[in-house]
Amino acid sequence: MNEQIRDKEVRLIGTNGEQLGIMSSREAYRLAQEAELDLVKIAPTAKPPVCKIIDYGKYRYELARKEKEAKKKQKTVEVKEVRLSPNIETNDLNTKMNAARKFISKGNKVKVTLRFRGREMAHVQNSRHILDDFAKELSDISTVEKAPKLEGRSMSMVLAEKR
Structure with missing residues (x-):
């Protein structure tokens, strides 16, 4: 100037x-x-x-x-995490799904993590269906942004709100 x-x-x-x-x-x-x-x-x-x-x-x-x-008009998207274990019971899974549904409806992304401890690592492939069922149950309001992938001792996927 x-x-x-x-x-x-x-x-x-x-x-x-x-x-x-x-x-x-x-x-x-x-x-x-x-x-x-x-x-x-x-x-x-x-x-x-x-x-x-x-x-x-x-x-x-x-x-x-x-x-x-x-900046006021910008919307920040948070990634909320839901942790599961391979031998989770049906009602516990439903509770976690409801929590994830609430997060997604608020516009956040949800990272669903399936944690393996000790000997559970031997049955990783048998537990993949838990994440698939989780995604299928929430498919009415969400899409799978990142497919289930094994990273160390945990398998995780990311669900985002449907556009």
């Missing part, structure tokens, strides 16, 4: 958004001083660069406000 603009020529935009044409950066800076405002480079990559005569403090405030407004 102001004296820091080193380009020979700039395309100048006035205070009300009107085009003032292409001129030297010194001339543009002089016009900005006469208006008691700042010369700010808006589009530095354009040929020639585009500068605007504006109140820099007000400009920064507006940018910050727009950024804050955009």
